[in-house]
Amino acid sequence: MRYKSEAFGRFKEYRLEVENHTGRKIKAFRSDQGGEYLSGEFIYYLKENIILSQWTPPGTPQLNDVAERRNQTLLDMVQSMMSFIKLPSSFWGYALEIAAKLLNMVSSKTVSQTPYEI
Known part of the structure; x- marks a missing residue:
């Protein structure tokens, strides 16, 4: 990935690949509240596919x-x-x-x- 703006498209590809290979659904998405994950389109996609959004406070990588x-x-x-x-x-x-x-x-x-x- 060259640009953060590609994160949404890459996540959709990743989700399809994981679900096809494992037969299981992604239930939660954990992020550090990076701007690439906070777009309205991304959040709507997560809600639409019943994927729980878990946001860690900014600047605290130790929580992940x-x-x-x-x-x-x-x-x-x-x-x-x-x-x-x-x-x-x-x-x-x-x-x-x-x-x-x-x-x-x-x-x-x-x-x-x-x-x-x-």
Whole structure:
């Protein structure tokens, strides 16, 4: 996504993909009240599709603990990979992509399948 204005269209695509692949509906949408999520069109879409809007206070990323924990795990993995192999910082994006793929192929305590299998 290059522009924040693309968020609404990307969310609609994501919702359809998730619901088609899992057969389950998205029940809640959590956001930091970014302007890209506060448009009347976006809010109407959420209400129309019975998706609960959950807004965290601005400037408090620690309240979105699941996403922040995943971000920290990804950051730790990237830093480890970059320092172990001694790659230049221009490869940071590639290392992040690999770290995300690895995390999606690893099982967790709460779900019997990996995100990749789901």
